[in-house]
Amino acid sequence: MNAGLPGLAAVRASLPGRLPATAPLMRSVMWALLPGTSLSAWLFGGGVLINVLLGVTTALAAEALALRLRRRPVGATLGDGSAALAGWLLALCVSPTLPGWQLVLGVAIAILLAKHVFGGIGHNPFNPAMVGYAVLLISFPQTMNAWPERVLQPLPGLSGSSARQAMGSATGSATGSASGAPDWDALTRQTPLSAWRTARLDGGPGGQGRSEPSVSPGPSAAPRPPGQRPALVAMAWLLGGLWLLARRTIAWQIPLSVLAALALCESVAVVAGATTIGPVAAVFSGGAMLGAFFIATDPVSAAASARGRLVYGAGIGVITFAIRSVGGWPEGIAFGVLLMNGAVPMIDRLSGRAVRSGRTPP
Amino acid sequence: MSPRLRIRGGLALPRHKPGLDRPILDLPLPPVLLHPLLGHGGGELTPCVAIGDRVRAGTPLADGLRAAAAGTVRAIEQRPVLDRYRRHAPCVVIDTQAHVPIEIAVTSSITNALGPIDTADAMETLLRAGIDGQGGAGFPAAVKLRAVRAVGCRLLLINACECEPGIACDEALLQEASPGVVAAIDRLVGVLAPQRTCIAIEHDKRAAVAALGRALDASTSIETLLFEPVYPSGAEGPLLERVLIHLGLPALPGGCRPSGAGVLCLNVATALALGRALEGEPPVARIVTVTGDGARLDANVRATLGTPIRWLLERLGHTLTDAARVRVGGPLSGHESDALDAPLTATTHAIHLSAASPAPEPVPTRPCIRCGECAPVCPVALQPQLLHWHADATDLPALQRLGIDRCIECGCCDVVCPSALPLTAGFRAARGELAERARRTAEAERADRLVQRRTARLQREEQHRAQAPPPAARSNVETALARVKARARARATAGGGNRSEAEG
Numbered sequence: 001m002n003a004g005l006p007g008l009a010a011v012r013a014s015l016p017g018r019l020p021a022t023a024p025l026m027r028s029v030m031w032a033l034l035p036g037t038s039l040s041a042w043l044f045g046g047g048v049l050i051n052v053l054l055g056v057t058t059a060l061a062a063e064a065l066a067l068r069l070r071r072r073p074v075g076a077t078l079g080d081g082s083a084a085l086a087g088w089l090l091a092l093c094v095s096p097t098l099p100g101w102q103l104v105l106g107v108a109i110a111i112l113l114a115k116h117v118f119g120g121i122g123h124n125p126f127n128p129a130m131v132g133y134a135v136l137l138i139s140f141p142q143t144m145n146a147w148p149e150r151v152l153q154p155l156p157g158l159s160g161s162s163a164r165q166a167m168g169s170a171t172g173s174a175t176g177s178a179s180g181a182p183d184w185d186a187l188t189r190q191t192p193l194s195a196w197r198t199a200r201l202d203g204g205p206g207g208q209g210r211s212e213p214s215v216s217p218g219p220s221a222a223p224r225p226p227g228q229r230p231a232l233v234a235m236a237w238l239l240g241g242l243w244l245l246a247r248r249t250i251a252w253q254i255p256l257s258v259l260a261a262l263a264l265c266e267s268v269a270v271v272a273g274a275t276t277i278g279p280v281a282a283v284f285s286g287g288a289m290l291g292a293f294f295i296a297t298d299p300v301s302a303a304a305s306a307r308g309r310l311v312y313g314a315g316i317g318v319i320t321f322a323i324r325s326v327g328g329w330p331e332g333i334a335f336g337v338l339l340m341n342g343a344v345p346m347i348d349r350l351s352g353r354a355v356r357s358g359r360t361p362p
Numbered sequence: 363m364s365p366r367l368r369i370r371g372g373l374a375l376p377r378h379k380p381g382l383d384r385p386i387l388d389l390p391l392p393p394v395l396l397h398p399l400l401g402h403g404g405g406e407l408t409p410c411v412a413i414g415d416r417v418r419a420g421t422p423l424a425d426g427l428r429a430a431a432a433g434t435v436r437a438i439e440q441r442p443v444l445d446r447y448r449r450h451a452p453c454v455v456i457d458t459q460a461h462v463p464i465e466i467a468v469t470s471s472i473t474n475a476l477g478p479i480d481t482a483d484a485m486e487t488l489l490r491a492g493i494d495g496q497g498g499a500g501f502p503a504a505v506k507l508r509a510v511r512a513v514g515c516r517l518l519l520i521n522a523c524e525c526e527p528g529i530a531c532d533e534a535l536l537q538e539a540s541p542g543v544v545a546a547i548d549r550l551v552g553v554l555a556p557q558r559t560c561i562a563i564e565h566d567k568r569a570a571v572a573a574l575g576r577a578l579d580a581s582t583s584i585e586t587l588l589f590e591p592v593y594p595s596g597a598e599g600p601l602l603e604r605v606l607i608h609l610g611l612p613a614l615p616g617g618c619r620p621s622g623a624g625v626l627c628l629n630v631a632t633a634l635a636l637g638r639a640l641e642g643e644p645p646v647a648r649i650v651t652v653t654g655d656g657a658r659l660d661a662n663v664r665a666t667l668g669t670p671i672r673w674l675l676e677r678l679g680h681t682l683t684d685a686a687r688v689r690v691g692g693p694l695s696g697h698e699s700d701a702l703d704a705p706l707t708a709t710t711h712a713i714h715l716s717a718a719s720p721a722p723e724p725v726p727t728r729p730c731i732r733c734g735e736c737a738p739v740c741p742v743a744l745q746p747q748l749l750h751w752h753a754d755a756t757d758l759p760a761l762q763r764l765g766i767d768r769c770i771e772c773g774c775c776d777v778v779c780p781s782a783l784p785l786t787a788g789f790r791a792a793r794g795e796l797a798e799r800a801r802r803t804a805e806a807e808r809a810d811r812l813v814q815r816r817t818a819r820l821q822r823e824e825q826h827r828a829q830a831p832p833p834a835a836r837s838n839v840e841t842a843l844a845r846v847k848a849r850a851r852a853r854a855t856a857g858g859g860n861r862s863e864a865e866g
Binding site: 011 | 373375376527689693694698725726728729730731732733734737738745747748773776777778780781782
């Protein structure tokens with residue numbers, strides 16, 4: 001303890017359970033991303049790791065450049081990890097086979113245009129990673145939707161039939177090579193959600209005619225998502241996310257409301273008799289889990305109050321469901337996040353009004 | 363025992379109550395007392411004594427200010443004060459060494475508390491006692507009492523919650539003098555006749571709670587409400603909100619002081635001072651927690667109001683260097699000062715001395731990432747992260763819409779902010795700006811009203827002149843002519859004998 005007066009610093013020091021500063025917070029999120037990232041690399045191919053390295057490096061370089069141009073202290077701000085995290089998340093959202101220069105472009109746009117043009121950390125109205133993702137998706141739909149065929153295969157060690165029974169998977173037409181012998185270079189235009197969508201639009205399972213854009217980092221080889229590999233990866237994201245919740249690093253309201261709204265919409269659709277993948281498959285397929293725990297929870301672009309965050313997350317869930325079922329894209333979580341980012345000022349204005357005095361305190 | 367209550371939000375801070383292991387130290391009268399001529403709102407008071415006047419304990423020095431001891435007014439001049447906003451203020455300097463004939467200071471018509479109490483008289487005594495709240499805000503008790511008298515007292519809440527680390531004066535008082543406090547409250551109850559009377563105290567003050575329980579044994583009309591030790595339980599607003607819910611009483615209407623709704627909340631030391639005032643004792647002293655780098659300083663001290671801090675500290679055996687600084691109040695609600703020559707006032711509940719500390723180095727702050735940690739700890743349910751955003755942009759209407767007027771500046775948001783932002787300081791500045799604008803607006807409106815009145819008056823006169831003057835002028839001429847004619851006639855009839863009279 002310093003010999004000074006017992007001001008705020010002393011009180012801060014005496015409270016161990018506080019939320020860490022930005023840098024430790026971002027580090028926690030990165031730790032939580034590790035299991036899912038490693039699992040993705042193992043199941044989807046080493047391209048995932050290369051993408052993450054490339055994304056993080058580009059993000060740090062772009063951040064350093066922007067800070068230097070804006071005459072801000074480079075070292076302190078670069079060390080907060082927010083840029084690296086944005087690069088990492090964007091790299092996880094794209095296909096492992098995406099050309100490197102496209103990823104670099106996407107990350108540079110995320111950091112320079114979506115973040116620093118608005119004033120750097122704390123001031124960006126839209127999630128930088130999702131802005132970069134949307135730009136890439138619209139600019140390079142071919143490469144963005146080309147996923148290695150390997151992601152569609154059932155897991156090694158499981159027989160095809162048991163895998164089918166276990167995960168409701170793989171009717172084969174999308175699966176190029178035999179299981180257990182991945183062809184690293186084989187590409188498919190299919191992801192689980194797009195295959196499902198195509199099948200639904202064609203009126204039968206396994207149709208492979210159309211190329212559909214996808215948001216998902218976790219596709220599988222099935223008309224009925226999720227596939228085995230993406231579902232496993234989704235579980236890894238869930239694990240990391242639960243760890244962050246336990247550490248109170250992220251606000252519980254957001255992932256809960258995103259997933260609950262998505263599952264609820266799917267349930268209503270099931271009850272209404274619509275052709276749908278069902279609530280459980282919905283939250284374990286596509287980018288739902290990664291988006292709910294790691295992307296929508298970015299505090300800067302999310303709603304600020306607890307009630308506002310419930311509304312914000314629920315909006316993302318509903319938009320994701322709407323885009324998946326009736327929209328033009330097989331996956332909608334990125335657009336859900338961006339659209340609700342845009343709605344945050346309104347949510348804050350409506351929910352930020354202080355509670356009237358006289359209510360029962362929680 | 364009632365269930366343990368908890369205010370909304372707040373922080374459970376580690377218990378740190380200095381000086382409770384020893385009895386309250388009574389300090390003698392210092393050679394000089396300083397009474398700042400400052401009102402509650404920061405305005406300066408006009409003294410009603412002159413240099414050379416002899417005063418007694420309880421003699422009014424200005425409206426709402428009374429001398430704490432007998433002596434001679436030596437000067438009325440600018441002296442340092444322990445105020446958050448100003449370093450100097452005009453003070454009445456009383457020399458207590460000067461010889462004063464011994465007289466019994468009587469400020470009340472009631473000298474026998476056991477006799478029948480005339481409540482109207484007693485109320486007047488309370489209103490005139492010049493007692494400022496000793497809880498920290500220093501709100502004049504008379505203002506509250508007057509408002510409560512107008513509407514009738516629904517609830518008398520004695521606030522013994524003292525939740526900030528480093529402050530223990532109320533706890534020491536209860537440990538040592540609970541019977542006296544309860545007797546004082548009983549007397550107040552006799553005057554105010556509240557429908558309910560409660561004492562709120564945190565349960566972790568075990569010795570104080572036990573002493574209070576023993577003292578309350580006889581009195582059954584006073585309820586004890588046990589609170590969780592959460593900062594800022596001692597703040598009137600959050601405490602009252604919870605108490606009213608617990609008692610099933612309606613919440614306070616918005617924008618209204620509690621006293622306006624018949625709810626009187628008094629700090630426990632203030633209640634004691636008021637009870638003593640009913641017995642004819644003027645408010646002369648308060649208990650202050652003195653703590654510091656050296657352990658020998660940890661004590662709760664009963665000192666005369668107006669005692670210079672330097673004298674108080676030296677009396678406690680501390681050698682003061684030039685670099686010595688003090689923190690007045692707790693680590694969160696208090697503020698730092700190097701004005702050691704400033705006097706003790708009713709609001710000085712704690713003094714933390716740092717023998718030689720440099721000015722605190724600024725903590726590096728980072729941008730707000732809207733993590734929202736500050737919202738759940740806010741005891742008045744504000745959204746500090748949104749307030750911060752608008753305070754940065756000095757968007758005053760947005761700040762008002764978000765309820766910045768209700769901020770009690772407790773500093774909970776500062777503690778939890780992971781970006782170490784000085785949130786409360788920003789809110790304080792914004793509130794100051796709002797108050798300044800409101801003042802200017804009021805002034806402008808007043809000037810506007812005056813101009814309008816003047817314009818209207820000029821118009822009226824103009825109209826009057828436009829309508830009335832021509833006949834008036836004519837009649838003037840006519841009367842003048844008539845007078846001249848009359849005079850001529852009079853002259854013609856009476857001759858020139860009384861010319862001078864007629865001309866006059």
